[in-house]
Amino acid sequence: MTPTPPVAPSRRHRRRTPDAHSFPTRPYDLVKEFVIALVVVALLTAGLAAVFSSPDEKAISMRDWARAVPADVVATATGELAGTTTTAGYGPPYNDAATGQKLGPLPLQQWGGVRIPVDAAQDLVVTPLSLQSGPPSLGAALTVWSGASQARRTAWATAYGEALAKAADGNPSRVAAGDYGPVPVMAANFLTLARGGGLEGMLTPSGAFYGGDPTRGLLLLADGAYLEDQARARNLGGDQWGMMNETGNYPGQPWMWLYTFWYQIPPFSSSDNADALVWGLMMLLSAGLVLLPFIPGLRSIPRWIPVHRLIWREYYRGHPYSTPGVAPGLPQPRAASDVQLARERV
Amino acid sequence: MSVLGERVDPEASSNWTTGLRTRLQRTVPPGQILPDRQPVYVASWIYVFGVLSLAAFLVVLGSGGWLALGGVTWWHTSSVGHFVNSLHLWSVELFFAFMVIHLWGKFWMAAWRGKRALTWITGAVAFLASIGTAFTGYLSQSNFDSQWISTQAKDGLNAVGIGAWFNVLNTGQMLLWHVVLLPLAVGVLAVLHVVLVRRHGVVPPIDADVEEPT
Numbered sequence: 001m002t003p004t005p006p007v008a009p010s011r012r013h014r015r016r017t018p019d020a021h022s023f024p025t026r027p028y029d030l031v032k033e034f035v036i037a038l039v040v041v042a043l044l045t046a047g048l049a050a051v052f053s054s055p056d057e058k059a060i061s062m063r064d065w066a067r068a069v070p071a072d073v074v075a076t077a078t079g080e081l082a083g084t085t086t087t088a089g090y091g092p093p094y095n096d097a098a099t100g101q102k103l104g105p106l107p108l109q110q111w112g113g114v115r116i117p118v119d120a121a122q123d124l125v126v127t128p129l130s131l132q133s134g135p136p137s138l139g140a141a142l143t144v145w146s147g148a149s150q151a152r153r154t155a156w157a158t159a160y161g162e163a164l165a166k167a168a169d170g171n172p173s174r175v176a177a178g179d180y181g182p183v184p185v186m187a188a189n190f191l192t193l194a195r196g197g198g199l200e201g202m203l204t205p206s207g208a209f210y211g212g213d214p215t216r217g218l219l220l221l222a223d224g225a226y227l228e229d230q231a232r233a234r235n236l237g238g239d240q241w242g243m244m245n246e247t248g249n250y251p252g253q254p255w256m257w258l259y260t261f262w263y264q265i266p267p268f269s270s271s272d273n274a275d276a277l278v279w280g281l282m283m284l285l286s287a288g289l290v291l292l293p294f295i296p297g298l299r300s301i302p303r304w305i306p307v308h309r310l311i312w313r314e315y316y317r318g319h320p321y322s323t324p325g326v327a328p329g330l331p332q333p334r335a336a337s338d339v340q341l342a343r344e345r346v
Numbered sequence: 347m348s349v350l351g352e353r354v355d356p357e358a359s360s361n362w363t364t365g366l367r368t369r370l371q372r373t374v375p376p377g378q379i380l381p382d383r384q385p386v387y388v389a390s391w392i393y394v395f396g397v398l399s400l401a402a403f404l405v406v407l408g409s410g411g412w413l414a415l416g417g418v419t420w421w422h423t424s425s426v427g428h429f430v431n432s433l434h435l436w437s438v439e440l441f442f443a444f445m446v447i448h449l450w451g452k453f454w455m456a457a458w459r460g461k462r463a464l465t466w467i468t469g470a471v472a473f474l475a476s477i478g479t480a481f482t483g484y485l486s487q488s489n490f491d492s493q494w495i496s497t498q499a500k501d502g503l504n505a506v507g508i509g510a511w512f513n514v515l516n517t518g519q520m521l522l523w524h525v526v527l528l529p530l531a532v533g534v535l536a537v538l539h540v541v542l543v544r545r546h547g548v549v550p551p552i553d554a555d556v557e558e559p560t
Contacts, residue, residue, distance in 0.1 A: 015555045017460030020385055020547025021378075023554075028384035030397075037394070037401040041440060045405050048439075049432035056422060056431070057490040093510035101505040112507030212518030219515065222497040231494045243498050246484070246491045250435075253484065255442045255477055275505035283506075290470040293458035303552060307454035312551040315387035319554070 055248040062217070065226050066194035071170035076224040077190040078164060080120045081183060082157035085223040088120035094219070095119065101276040108276060116215060121153070124220045128202035129189055138189045141182030148181065156181035238263060258282070374544050381544075388548050392451035395444050396543075402441035403536060407529065409434040414525060418488060438480055445473055457549045465542040472535035479532055482524035485514055492517065 066073045079085040083097070091098030092109050093116045100109030118124070130142055145153060160180040167174040172188060193199050201209075203216040221227050228237070236242035241264065244256040262268045262278045271277055293299055302308060309316060359365075412430045413421060421427035449469070458466040485496050496514045503509035513519055 015459075017555050018550055020460070020550055023385035023387065023550060025383035026386050026389075027382060028388065029382065030380060033394070034397050034401065037397045038404060041398060041401040041405050041437070045402075045409070045433055045437045045440060048436035049429060052432070052436070054428065054432040054435040055489075055491065056428065056487070058422075059489050059493055090504075092507075093504060093513075103506060108507040109505050110507075112504070112510030115510040116513055213513075213516045215513060215515040218493060218497055221493065227493065227497065230490070236494055238498060243495065246495075251439055253477075253480060255446065255480070273505070275502040279502050279506045286474055290467055290474070292453075292470070293463040293466050299456065299458070302454050302456040305454075308456070308552045311390050311392050311451065311455060312387055312553075314389045315551050316553070319551075 052250070055246055055250050057247045060221065060227060060230065061197065062194040062199040062221070063197040065221065065224065066191055069224075069226050070191050070195075071164070071172070072224045072226050073191050073194050074172050074187045075161065075164050075170055076220065077125050077187045078157055078161045078183060079223065080125045080220070081186065082154060082161050083120065084158070084161060085120060087118060087124070087219045087223050101273045103273070103276040103280045118216060118219060120219075120223075121157075123205075123216055124203065124223075125186065125190055128193060128199055129186055131202045132189075132193055132198065134189050134192070137185050141185035141189075144182040145186065152181070156183045160184060160187070239269065258285070374541060378544050378547070385548060385550065387551050387554075392447070392455075393548070395448040395451060398444040399441060399448050400536065400540070402437055402444050403532070405437040406434065406441050407533075409437050410525065410529070418486075418521065422489070434483075438483070442476070442480070445476065449473060455549055456552055459549055459552075459555070460546065462542070462546050462549055465539060465546065468535050468539040468542060472532055472539060475528060475531045475535060479524060479528035482520045482528060485520040486517060486524050488517060496520075 062073075076085065080088055083089065087094060089097045091100035092112050092114050095114060095118060099107060102108070126142065126145065129138060132138075148156075156179070159178055160175070160183040163175045163178055163180070164170050164172065166176070172184065175184070190199075193202075200214070200217050201211060203214070203220065204211040205213060205216065231237060231242060232240070234247050236245055236247070241257075241260045243263075244254060244260045245252040259278065259282050262281060263274065268274045268278055288295065288298070409430060413427070413434055416424065416427050416430070421431040452466065452469070481499075485492050485499075496517075499514045500509055503512060503514060512523075
């Protein structure tokens with residue numbers, strides 16, 4: 001097909017991209033290219049896998065946590081009872097303790113609703129304790145706890161939490177005497193339960209046998225200091241680009257660099273609404289990427305910065321244009337045929 | 347009779363199969379689905395990265411399917427399983443590397459020109475869906491990385507209300523998204539993307555654009 005001759009630029013004009021099928025062609029074997037690509041990628045993948053393997057650091061169990069830093073387990077259980085942990089005061093989707101973050105005036109977190117209800121004290125501590133066959137003192141402590149008012153429970157647990165914070169190494173045996181109600185007994189038995197390795201199963205909402213949803217266990221683990229300490233020791237902290245990295249010297253998720261980047265700089269790094277702001281910004285940027293063809297200015301960047309001269313350099317050798325920035329019109333069939341003939345000779 | 351004066355077979359016009367065939371032929375004209383010639387300007391290494399992305403996607407699916415055969419915990423306990431997991435990891439890394447180069451290449455070509463905006467959009471959405479797919483893979487590993495990444499990521503999703511429906515702490519939910527829903531979405535988008543490329547052909551060089559009066 002012979003292309004339409006170029007039209008002289010007018011004062012009011014628009015660009016039109018010619019039909020790809022109107023250009024001269026040359027032989028091209030798509031299937032061969034694909035098969036070669038598949039073989040190359042498969043071999044490259046196998047080589048990388050054989051040389052570098054992949055990370056698989058064992059998950060932290062509640063038993064690991066209890067044996068490594070028992071004081072942290074006791075402090076976390078006490079915090080859940082006092083309502084002072086992250087989960088206890090989180091808000092949606094776990095509870096109504098807070099309204100959550102906002103994106104400008106939009107309370108998106110609140111709009112999501114409490115769809116994964118978690119009562120930190122009851123679900124993460126009291127229920128697991130009540131499911132185990134502990135000593136008589138535990139039964140008595142749970143009876144006192146359940147018979148007390150919410151204000152009384154909070155007062156006991158808060159006082160015990162403050163006393164633990166003042167004790168050397170947070171050691172429960174060094175806590176000053178005080179009115180802590182049943183909390184010390186409950187916290188001590190919680191530590192015993194975690195040490196025994198049975199805590200995970202008691203945190204599964206659908207029952208201990210089939211555990212496909214560790215939401216509660218992960219919330220509890222994240223409420224303690226141990227998980228974050230372990231992550232920071234591996235340079236995975238939130239301010240260490242942790243979201244996109246993984247353990248060991250592996251590339252992780254470098255395609256998430258932009259998302260992680262915002263958390264490293266102000267105002268996001270110091271904002272209480274950082275998560276909502278970063279997500280809002282990333283949704284905006286993602287929409288910009290998807291709708292780039294319709295955004296004036298951005299869609300013209302490839303014309304202003306002529307990287308395309310490098311990409312199509314072979315074509316441009318046969319079709320030089322005289323005035324930069326002014327379209328020269330469609331390719332001339334003779335010159336294009338020259339390229340084709342030259343290729344066929346090769 | 348049609349408006350063009352052609353005789354219309356009433357049986358054919360009500361035949362769904364005929365209708366679908368006609369629609370498919372209109373979408374990608376005969377000879378364009380697998381052409382053995384390309385325009386002369388298709389002569390750069392940058393064009394290879396599209397097909398490399400597609401090839402890497404197939405290796406990702408293959409290695410992922412192999413992992414699925416062994417089950418969720420197989421790769422933690424078997425050296426073969428661990429190697430298959432390594433294949434899966436590195437094919438994903440290559441997939442993203444090829445896809446990002448392909449994306450940048452198409453950006454500098456302004457490859458959305460000539461009614462190719464939908465081609466760009468399907469490619470960009472496939473890229474974003476791929477990020478989601480890889481992310482749920484990290485959440486499904488059932489190891490320390492999963493614990494840390496999920497407990498960190500929950501706050502972002504919860505802050506915009508998504509976490510109420512898409513619970514990154516629920517490993518079962520994330521695994522099913524990772525092995526069924528998201529790969530299906532990426533696969534469908536990739537097919538649409540390739541069909542659109544074949545329909546419109548490879549975008550011509552920027553300086554081949556013509557200016558015409560409005």
